Amino acid sequence: MERLLDSGEGLPYDIRPISTFASSCAVVATLNLYSLRWRFTLSRTLSWLRRLGWKKWLLITVPIVIILVAVVLVPSVYYYSRNRKPVDYSEALAQATATYSVTYQSGDGLNDNTKLAWKVIENGLREDSQICFHEVTVYDPYPYRRVNTFLGSITPRLGTEEIWRNQADLRVVKKISLETDVPIVHTVEITITYSRYLNYPGWPYHLGDNWTYQVLYKPDSSLQKPWTDTFQADVVSDNASVQVGDSKYECFEVVHTLIDTTNPYPSGTGIGGTITEYWYNGGKTICPVKRVDSLSFVGTEIQTIMGDAPLPLF
Numbered sequence: 001m002e003r004l005l006d007s008g009e010g011l012p013y014d015i016r017p018i019s020t021f022a023s024s025c026a027v028v029a030t031l032n033l034y035s036l037r038w039r040f041t042l043s044r045t046l047s048w049l050r051r052l053g054w055k056k057w058l059l060i061t062v063p064i065v066i067i068l069v070a071v072v073l074v075p076s077v078y079y080y081s082r083n084r085k086p087v088d089y090s091e092a093l094a095q096a097t098a099t100y101s102v103t104y105q106s107g108d109g110l111n112d113n114t115k116l117a118w119k120v121i122e123n124g125l126r127e128d129s130q131i132c133f134h135e136v137t138v139y140d141p142y143p144y145r146r147v148n149t150f151l152g153s154i155t156p157r158l159g160t161e162e163i164w165r166n167q168a169d170l171r172v173v174k175k176i177s178l179e180t181d182v183p184i185v186h187t188v189e190i191t192i193t194y195s196r197y198l199n200y201p202g203w204p205y206h207l208g209d210n211w212t213y214q215v216l217y218k219p220d221s222s223l224q225k226p227w228t229d230t231f232q233a234d235v236v237s238d239n240a241s242v243q244v245g246d247s248k249y250e251c252f253e254v255v256h257t258l259i260d261t262t263n264p265y266p267s268g269t270g271i272g273g274t275i276t277e278y279w280y281n282g283g284k285t286i287c288p289v290k291r292v293d294s295l296s297f298v299g300t301e302i303q304t305i306m307g308d309a310p311l312p313l314f
Contacts, residue, residue, distance in 0.1 A: 086178055089136045092121050095121070097117055097120070098305055098309070099306045099307060100115070100304060102116045102304075104299065104300070106297070110299070114143040116303060118136075128174065130166050131167050132164040132174075133167050135162065135164075135286060139160075142159060145158060147268065149265055150224075150265045156180065156182045157179065157180045158179060161176070167312075171197060172194045174192065174193050174194065175190075175192040175194075188219050188220065191220075192217050192218075195213070204284075205238070209235040214231075217229070227261060229261045233254055234255050237252070242304075244307075251289055253276065253277075259271065268298055275292070287305075290303065
């Protein structure tokens with residue numbers, strides 16, 4: 001009989017639900033107790049706040065509002081106002097123009113082809129005590145590129161770029177580049193200065209020439225600190241052949257290798273990455289005939305001139 005009572009078997013009704021009902025009652029009682037405690041705590045808090053008076057209320061709420069405005073509202077308005085559009089240089093008069101077909105493959109599924117025109121809109125400008133010509137870019141359409149950042153991999157869109165290049169020896173002196181569709185900050189403008197050219201041979205190049213230089217990047221966003229890249233350039237050929245349509249150009253092949261950087265999050269391959277330029281060896285031009293960039297982005301970008309290589313007008 002005891003075994004039957006323990007198991008509930010053989011009885012006219014099942015006594016096991018009684019224990020389940022008791023457990024449910026205990027849970028409900030516990031929840032009610034917590035609810036009473038919460039309401040009691042809330043009531044005490046409201047009573048305490050009422051006793052403070054409006055002056056003390058202000059002392060508490062004003063700092064909170066100021067913090068919210070400083071931390072949330074001001075940055076939001078600031079970064080919204082940075083949603084700038086690239087400058088449209090398509091109708092700008094040019095003293096010389098070089099047009100390129102541009103292909104890009106990230107290696108992880110992003111392929112982006114576009115057309116790029118470099119236009120010399122001014123010459124004889126003094127920049128950092130050097131006489132330069134001023135070039136600008138015209139993209140059709142603006143391309144997307146995959147880059148690495150401290151936020152991880154992102155895909156901004158390239159905007160316009162300006163470049164100041166020494167008219168006599170073709171050294172880059174300064175660049176200003178714009179990126180759009182950037183997470184959080186919308187647009188980033190980067191001022192890039194080139195300096196400390198060591199052993200630069202001048203124009204024209206010769207097989208075996210090599211030199212080093214530094215590049216300082218200053219983004220106009222507080223989320224990215226300035227950084228410095230150090231490059232070594234090597235002229236590895238003085239007759240590299242580049243086929244452009246029905247034309248063939250013999251070129252100086254110059255490999256620029258990143259040998260050091262202060263950027264903890266390089267946008268592309270980082271140290272060891274290269275940018276290879278092919279400069280027409282038959283005359284001084286405003287841009288290389290071909291450029292292969294396996295450094296600046298994730299993957300590789302190739303720029304190849306379309307039509308004849310333009311000679312400078314200065």
